[in-house]
Amino acid sequence: MVLPKEIEKLFYTSDPQQMILVMDALESVTNGMENAALLEDAGRIPLDSPARPFVDLVFAIQSFYVNDPEGVEKYLQAIPPNSLPARLKPLLRYLCFPSASLPARGIDREIVRAIQQRKGELESTLEEAEKYLSSGQEEPFSDSIGFLIREIYIRYPEWAKKLALWALDCLNQKGWDGSLFKDHLRLIFGEIEAVRLQAVFAIRRNLPGSGERWSVYLLKVLCSGVKEEAEVEAAILVGLYAQRNEKQLQAQEEIIHLLQKEYPFLAQKYEDIFNNLSNIPAAHSNEKTEGKHPSGKNRPIQLELFSQ
Amino acid sequence: MEDELYSKIKEWLNETGLPLPLETKTEEKLRKLVSPEIVSSLEPLRNLLKPKPSYLGPGIWLRAMGQPGTEGEEHA
Secondary structure, X not given: OOOOHHHHHHHHHOOHHHHHHHHHHHHHHHOOOOOHHHHHHHHOOOOOOOOHHHHHHHHHHHHHHOXXXXXXXHHHHHOOOOOHHHHHHHXXXXXXXXXXXXXXXXXXXXXXXXXXXXOOHHHHHHHHHHHHHHOOOHHHHHHHHXXXXXHHOOOOHHHHHHHHHHHHHHHHHHOOOOHHHHHHHHHHHOHHHHHHHHHHHHHHOOOOOHHHHHHHHHXXXXXXXXOOHHHXXXXXXXXXXXXXXXXXXXXXXXXXXXXXXXXXXXXXXXXXXXXXXXXXXXXXXXXXXXXXXOOOOEOOOOHHHHOO | OOOHHHHXXXXXXXXXXXXXXXXXXXXXXXXXXXXXXXXXXXXXXXXXXXXXXXXXXXHHHHHHHHOOOOOOOOOO
């Protein structure tokens, strides 16, 4: 490792062991081979040591690589302005905070260029989808989001589902048909899960037909006959909630029939409740109705999106 | 933070007076069944999708420390 003269001097004017330790720590965080024991030892260097600003720089760089901008700022604040590591403050701030200005030094720009790889394919796909959304192009929007969901499903299954609901929300707000996107959901998640996601979205937005959509989900679950009793019961409870203002459940007879066949205990427990749904106290009138505009008028809703 | 829809369903069940005490297992399933929430921002996803920054080794960082700063920047 070739050291700049100003840093080399510190090996003679301060504790050389401490300087060796911080240089090793710097090497470990900048080459992606972090050594936890080494970093712990470096962290013990006293605050008044001339090597200490280098320790804070090491931890600032480490925070940068784990995408922790607050951590970067905390360590940068600890670096005295007249120290050599302070020369890297503008660069690290620029790398972490989009609002920071690009440092003027050529060496900083060289690091920026080397460190920032070109955008990833998935990041670009998301940007493209957002462009299609703002320019009103439903098909490419649906295809891009469908592609993205498929690509992230294995690594980030929860985010795949969040993205699906976000896209359903976008389609609904635009008043788009959504059938192409619904096909994508079915191919990615399978029929039952695709129906559940659409029903959850409809219930969350309090859309007309949300209870009916949940009954479709419940029927599919019952027909599959592979769910645990607790899961079927939970699905029944969501169905009751979604249809709390109705006189009876959608497809009630079929649901009771399938329960008797596959889950007799649940049939016995819920049959009377289904038959007396109208006697259950109605929901509070102050409940938020997200399916309506603040004006009180119904939002433009494409029911086809939530149809079978 | 508790899921809003999950809380609403539990609250509604309590209000109805239905004889439906939720067992822990059913509660867990219920929570999962109504997930996920509708996100208002995709920023956390965007951060996940960003490629990791390249590791450059210590040389260039040391070189950057060895060069004086320019006017207007914080430097030694």
